[in-house]
Amino acid sequence: MVGVKNLHLCSTEETKTPTPWMAWGLIYFGFTSSSIRYKDQNFCLKITKENQENSQLQSPQGYTQFLKVFLESAEQNYFVGFRVHYYVFTDQPELVPEVKMGEEHNLTVLKVPSSNRWQDISLSRMARLEKLIESRLINEADYVFSLDVDSKFYGHWGVETLGRLVGVIHPGYYLTSREYFTYERRPESQAFIPYSEGDYYYGGAVIGGLVKDVYRLAKTCREQLDIDASKSIEAAWQEESHLNKYFLYNKPSKVLSPEYLWQDQIPHKDRVKILRFSQIIKNYADVRPN
Numbered sequence: 001m002v003g004v005k006n007l008h009l010c011s012t013e014e015t016k017t018p019t020p021w022m023a024w025g026l027i028y029f030g031f032t033s034s035s036i037r038y039k040d041q042n043f044c045l046k047i048t049k050e051n052q053e054n055s056q057l058q059s060p061q062g063y064t065q066f067l068k069v070f071l072e073s074a075e076q077n078y079f080v081g082f083r084v085h086y087y088v089f090t091d092q093p094e095l096v097p098e099v100k101m102g103e104e105h106n107l108t109v110l111k112v113p114s115s116n117r118w119q120d121i122s123l124s125r126m127a128r129l130e131k132l133i134e135s136r137l138i139n140e141a142d143y144v145f146s147l148d149v150d151s152k153f154y155g156h157w158g159v160e161t162l163g164r165l166v167g168v169i170h171p172g173y174y175l176t177s178r179e180y181f182t183y184e185r186r187p188e189s190q191a192f193i194p195y196s197e198g199d200y201y202y203g204g205a206v207i208g209g210l211v212k213d214v215y216r217l218a219k220t221c222r223e224q225l226d227i228d229a230s231k232s233i234e235a236a237w238q239e240e241s242h243l244n245k246y247f248l249y250n251k252p253s254k255v256l257s258p259e260y261l262w263q264d265q266i267p268h269k270d271r272v273k274i275l276r277f278s279q280i281i282k283n284y285a286d287v288r289p290n
């Protein structure tokens with residue numbers, strides 16, 4: 001872990017602050033922070049409109065109610081002008097709303113079994129992403145993002161987010177020292193991270209990158225989840241714990257600031273000048289099976 005330097009970013013222009021391992025992130029536009037680790041390095045990314053972006057959306061049980069807001073806001077902000085294919089995983093396909101798609105934007109609904117615990121829904125995320133890439137995306141897409149559907153796009157989300165492997169800093173921990181990160185701390189779990197290690201705490205609601213690299217991530221995390229399950233171990237935050245373990249030893253090539261994964265219940269006016277993607281306020285008792 002490198003030392004902490006003060007950084008105050010409030011410009012509406014794109015700011016690129018490489019991570020300690022000299023990745024292409026951190027990516028900031030209007031984010032204000034008082035404690036971010038950084039070094040200076042130039043960054044350049046080129047992409048054409050021939051590239052295709054695919055998104056895997058988790059919409060289990062009561063979460064289907066959030067799809068309309070998610071999709072309508074995505075169509076206004078998410079890779080506008082590019083080919084986009086949304087894949088929605090839900091146990092209630094009949095409740096998926098009709099939303100007008102933009103040119104070369106498509107939606108496919110994939111039915112999955114219901115779950116009795118919300119934790120099981122989270123635990124299955126990596127396996128579903130792995131199978132989706134194997135069966136469809138490997139020959140169909142360049143990039144893939146896996147996103148939680150109980151969210152809304154508030155601003156532009158475009159090519160600045162593309163990279164070989166993309167993570168986003170969790171909005172609850174971007175000012176927190178790593179000893180307070182909610183990593184899995186039990187050595188018997190495959191997701192174990194000791195207190196002496198860690199770079200950032202990544203949110204599991206956004207995972208992205210090149211299809212082949214996201215596939216490697218999903219497959220590895222799924223295998224580690226299976227090992228834990230065979231020992232009756234469930235990591236502290238299910239697949240998010242395993243994602244953080246993976247990113248610790250397989251550094252993302254781009255790290256997005258929390259403006260790409262905020263939470264509506266957290267005041268943002270003094271922290272995020274440009275809010276792009278945020279998880280909406282909800283009553284978990286109404287949408288979770290347990």
